[in-house]
Amino acid sequence: MSDAKLQSVLSALSEVPRQLNALPSSKAPDAGCIKLNTNENPFALPAVVMQSAIAALERQYLYPENDNISLREAAALTYDLSRDQVIAGNGSSELLGLIYRAFLAPGDTVAMVSPGFSFNRKLALLQGADFLEIGWGEIHSLLSKQLLLGPAKDAKFILLANPNNPTGTFIPIADIELLVAQSDRLIVLDEAYVDFAPDDALRLVKRHANLLLLRTFSKSYAAAGIRVGLGFGHPEVIGRLRNIQNVFNMNVIGHAVGVSILSNRSAYDENHKQIKYERQRVSAALSQFGFTVTPSHANFLLARVPAGRDSVWWQASLERKKILIAVFPDRGLEYSIRVSIGTKAQMDAFLAAVSDIMGAEDLEGRP
Template sequence: MILPTRDCVFQTPGYVPGEQPQTTDFIKLNTNENPYPPPSEIFEVLQGELSKVRLYPDPVSTQLRKAAARVFGVSHEQILAGNGSDDILNIALRTFVNPGETVAFLDLTYSLYETITRVHGAAIKTFPTNEKFELDRPLICPEAKLIFLASPNPPVGQHLNRDYLEETCQKAAGVVLIDEAYVDFSAENHLDFLAKYDNVIISRTMSKSYSLAGMRVGFGIASIPIIEQMDKVRDSYNLDRLAQALGTAAFESYQYFQQVWAKVCQTRERLIKSLKELGFFVFDSDSNFVLASAEWIAASELYSQLKDQKVLVRYFKHPRISNYVRISIGTDEEIDRLLEAITQIKMSH
């Protein structure tokens, strides 16, 4: 049987997420999860929700959005809750872009932007980063109905130039979505853009900084008119009861997570220093991961040899970064094990 698949779907390679091992004996430094669990007290909210699972959840995640509003410093009416921030990206695309219209993003960034744009049947315009993988000019694309810009931008993990981002927002004819998935591991964000530009959406996730990757909780933050239109596109009941309850409780433990973020950043700086001592080039990072390469070993070989030692890092076949591995920040013990493994590999070369 020939399936009546849309051409844009049939011709699009599927998004490839980081490897999820089926055993528990790996040190998992490949998917940028938070290495520390949420505080145990947030799970106390679950018992009351488990008895209600026969009932639909709040379709608009009211309590979660109100808790998020307190943290983000905006009205809850400016917030749309999503099934992870990936849901927010898809909702924005479906809200503001007709098939055939243009979506713009950088040539090296979160690869899901390309996947969802192609599946939607929209046209793609990519803009080059420089040899340091930086945005070295504003992204000006008058035909773009939607611009995706991640800051910090994976896989390098650095913030984009703030002045260029601001000029991009000023001159955009369409909507600019600033993806802040990793922003809590840095000292800056772009929430202030919301008061200046009515065409800006900020996306956030609780997967990384709030240790809830398994629950899939994300947000779009924008002007009320933008949120009102996106809410029409959102799937009904897009967050289940448990996700809403845990997300709300996690925001109420904000001070705990601030301490976790500081610990991750401290470990990140130690990892960068240690990798450099082992002969690596390492980019500075505003995220919970680093991008590194070494002349003494190919990145693909390092990935394979680390995997043999039950340490998972991320290797990309993208030609611009095929000499690099991306390493998530784990606990100090996990990073010690990684460094021991790399030292052993280097000694054998």
């Protein structure tokens, strides 16, 4: 195709995907790297869950069940809800995408408590919506009522994650309930990391029609690659999302693993115990190295790096040692790194790399 023709084809297309600038320019991660950048849970699936995945492969020639009925029924039974109060997704990010498409038109406003999960900004942009970020400090303040009636009063819905990503902080459920009760908007509460936290908001779903709760099996149930997400809310809200969902949105393995995890949740107790133990150990070790660690209720730590270097420098230094971590240079977090909590061996390697990097810095006489 000639350059001129390509330009003509491209200029006829919508500009939105170009603005998103989402295409990664970097290479695929080296298989030898320790991945501590996307908050996966590195433990194996419990044997019984793995068996269900293998058995599901024998049904590979069939389309998966439509509308995810068995998975939704299993979730309803597990969480004491009705099937109409449950939606299942190909990961909770599919459900987030549905929420933006179903409830926002171009020019609408959506509010997110910030810093939060950055994928939301992209979804708002795709929808042509204004993305309003509200600081966590304001939410905690006694003025939360004025806040919700103030900047966010015109938002179609308000989104917050508890525990929050990337901070790992946790808001007591009583405070969440106050917010939901005070707001006349839909509150989307993303509980992706809730199994690492002291409490959850499931009980509020029955009490408040304006609460939409999201869960995922990617973090606490070690199934990020299988893609299972759940949403709980009022049947009318859930129904509107199901109406616009793709047919056959999940696959047979996701269905089988989702159902199996729901009936074997206690098989993960040891996994969660280990992650919480490592979280504490790594947090203490990083503090010793001069990092300032935000107390975390998730499977990751947000840590402000010692003076003298920024987060991007730390990311590059760790990557040279084959350890991947996350940074957020554009969000007021220029000096913070986010590190997922992995196995003991992975965290030992991470701490050894940090120690090496700090030692090399000292040798060069830098602060």
